[in-house]
Amino acid sequence: MQEQTDPPDGPSPGLVSTAIQAITQHIRSEGLAPGDPLPSEAAMTRRLNVSRTVVREAFRSLSAMRLIDLSAGRRATVAKLDTGAMSMVIEHGITTQQISVQQVYDVRRTIEMRTVALAALRRTDMEAAAIAQSARLMRENFKNPEAVMEHDIAFHEAIAAASHNPVFSLIVTAFSGVTRRTWVIGWRTRSSDQAQLKMIKGHEDIADAILRGEPRLAAEHMAEHFDKSVKALLDAGIA
Amino acid sequence: MQEQTDPPDGPSPGLVSTAIQAITQHIRSEGLAPGDPLPSEAAMTRRLNVSRTVVREAFRSLSAMRLIDLSAGRRATVAKLDTGAMSMVIEHGITTQQISVQQVYDVRRTIEMRTVALAALRRTDMEAAAIAQSARLMRENFKNPEAVMEHDIAFHEAIAAASHNPVFSLIVTAFSGVTRRTWVIGWRTRSSDQAQLKMIKGHEDIADAILRGEPRLAAEHMAEHFDKSVKALLDAGIA
DNA sequence: AACAACAACCTGTCATACAGGTTTCGAGGG
């Protein structure tokens, strides 16, 4: 009743890492899909011949990366694609000053120039409507910066979703946390109502170009939007 | 000796999540940099007024995302930026069929069109040499597919590094795992030596354009390279 | 057949114990 991964392999990188690998391997080899249940901790404990402590830490680690979902009483299940882990990596980079906000914006610009073009080509009518609605809500709430920000973020995430490439969604969403921390700074540099409404108009132009299915135009508006945003951040002294 | 996060906030999302937040919060508020030590498990246990089990699982989770480094006997330290977590998310998406290989290549193309242009503008001489050397090693080992693949991956990572934006490096490196699983398929479709050498020539052209500091040209070669790679994968039946 | 109580199982958290690695600091020798 004890064979498998005890003498042959696991000692150097630690038992927990081994367990993590065993679990991901299990998902792979069984071809599990999101929502499918994983073996219980007790079962894994027997299979790997380690203590429940080790198995628990492995499960917990995978849960932290959002590869599996845990909840009390129920078995762990395979998770749907989620940004959790990526967001934390990016935020860690920012808070430890290994990444600058400007660098994040450069990446966002690169990616969103593509998502906006893809969205213009592939958006469904519902997606186009959702994008347009986010822009509209920005205008309607424009006296409430926090609301504008949330609709702004939703706007960009909706465009990424309309690109029909989940990897783009993943990355764009991962950056939303950074946006939440810096957005206000950019907004403040647009001191007048006029400047703020102009920024909102830029979003509406993008939404319109997507609705009309014009990728080139949409990308141009997006480029302009980013250039102004970055300039605003630079003016505010963000490195 | 017991106050802080016991009655007021932490119960609903679980103690471990609370502990994770407390640790990241600690890094933030203390302004810790990579390499700096974190409090010991015992200290955290006292501060949060929870069992060591909970603190350990929190540390372990952060370690799984590569936000901190753990090693036996030593205190945990803040980690340098690392791709670990991102890679696992991407691979999880692939193995659970929530992401297709082609979608990853589309994102890679988008990003590397930019990194190659940035590399042409910002590369140091050493970086240009490293890129060129990877291309050269591809040619020298071209009878050994596995070696060619590793140098190919190193080539793209070196370009990302030369873009001087760590976020690009992070993403490109995160995709390397996927490349390792699909690269051979593309190589096999280039059945003749001539086709294989032509593909290597493409890399040399990119390296040359970067060396000469011509972003436009470099991007063109990169686009060509990706279009052919995607075509090769499609011909091989990769969805 | 519907429903309610129960039993079996599962995860969340705690306490304790010990092995093995790392750091620190002091004693002893040069």
Add this chain to the structure above:
DNA sequence: CCCTCGAAACCTGTATGACAGGTTGTTGTT
């Protein structure tokens, strides 16, 4: 006085046992 060696203190890795509370399936009653 400095260098070296070794022991003590501290730290993490892993195992074990225990119990609370949630979930699920089963059984027995109405």
